[in-house]
Amino acid sequence: MTRRAAIVGAGVVGSLMAWRLNQRGWRIDLFDRDEHPSQNCSHAAAGLLDSVGALEDAEPLIHSLAAPSLDMWASIVDTLSEPVFFQRRGTLALVHPNDREQLDQWQQRIRRLNPQAAMEWLRGESLRELEPEIDSRFQEGLYFPMEGNIDNRALLRALHLQLRHMGTQMHFGTPVLSLSANTVETSTAEHSYDQVVDCRGVKASAPGLRGVRGELFIVRAPDVELHRPIRLLHPKHPIYVVPRPNHSYVIGATQIECEDYGPVTVRSALELLSAAYVIHSGFGEAEILESVTQCRPAFTDNQPRTFFREGVLHVNGLFRHGFLVSPKLTELACELLECGQLAPPFRELETEATQCA
Ligand SMILES: Cc1cc2nc3c(=O)[nH]c(=O)nc-3n(C[C@H](O)[C@H](O)[C@H](O)COP(=O)(O)OP(=O)(O)OC[C@H]3O[C@@H](n4cnc5c(N)ncnc54)[C@H](O)[C@@H]3O)c2cc1C
Structure with missing residues (x-):
């Protein structure tokens, strides 16, 4: 039965x-x-799918769930009758030149937790070949070729x-x-x-179970052409920019220990939007389509x-x-x-x- x-x-x-x-x-x-x-x-x-990047601040268990999940998404999306934007063009992690040490430490931690993790240290021209439009102050970055993002x-x-x-x-x-x-x-x-x-x-x-507040923006930026999610590592305010179709981008996300669904604060807006502007000055002319607040379900x-x-x-x-x-x-x-x-x-x-x- x-x-x-x-x-x-x-x-x-x-x-x-x-x-x-x-x-x-x-x-x-x-x-x-x-x-x-x-x-x-x-x-x-x-919709960021950063299976190796997650090793930065998550337990290896997350990585062992994430790695097969990325392959599974490809076949799940294939079975759906409606098209869904899903790409595996990798993700790129950048740091301000002054914080280079952080990139080093991050790479070492990932290597220690997963010696097999696919990543490449890119410099100068090879970085520009991948993402020609990122600001010229960024001369080094870590590229994770197996990662992706989904709408x-x-x-x-x-x-x-x-x-x-x-x-x-x-x-x-x-x-x-x-x-x-x-x-x-x-x-x-x-x-x-x-x-x-x-x-x-x-x-x-x-x-x-508790809720952990997160805020982000969705913008339309016709002057910006980024091909893959870009993470800007920062000891206090790490952010990411995730491309979606039609020149729209998600700029996120804060992580605040409270279950508060109120609108995005000025502080968070300044941190998120100015970091995106540092990655690409074209975000200065972007239209803000949405500001989003939600709480992530998390155990202790x-x-x-x-x-x-x-x-x-x-x-x-x-x-x-x-x-x-x-x-x-x-x-x-x-x-x-x-x-x-x-x-x-x-x-x-x-x-x-x-x-x-
Ligand atoms: C700002 C932000 C950015 C994020 N970015 C990413 C990212 O890039 N990549 C990533 O992997 N994760 C990301 N996350 C985390 C991810 O969104 C969550 O882990 C995930 O959505 C949790 O899914 P869920 O189905 O458990 O909960 P939910 O999506 O909250 O679903 C729970 C559902 O239960 C329903 N419900 C609740 N109570 C009842 C009831 N009594 N009766 C009937 N229905 C009920 C609700 O209406 C809701 O639809 C992000 C989260 C936030 C806040």
């Missing part, structure tokens, strides 16, 4: 869970409190359309009031399932997790890495659901945040 699952939350995690379980023969109901889920973290993201909003739209075609029941505009291992309660009904999966991001009921140690709690399967805590790691993490969550436990080295993903040191 066909098994039925309810997935609560249609961000990148819930949508990919729905897609994967559907492919494994489950019948899926996907719930989201929003009519058009666009007030969530996944809609706010920049997260187009992806979510295409995934939701595909899920409808696959026969998923979409209950959008339907806040879930409570859930258990086998039931989902909304304002109009109580529904029964073989399995309920909680993908509510920051709003999930998982111990140790900023590591993602998938675990059972009172029979509900949780997939959460993707922090800064939701798009980077969700293809592999949701595959593992399906394995956990169907096999009862994960194989090493991924077993630590099953540990609840409260059990961490």
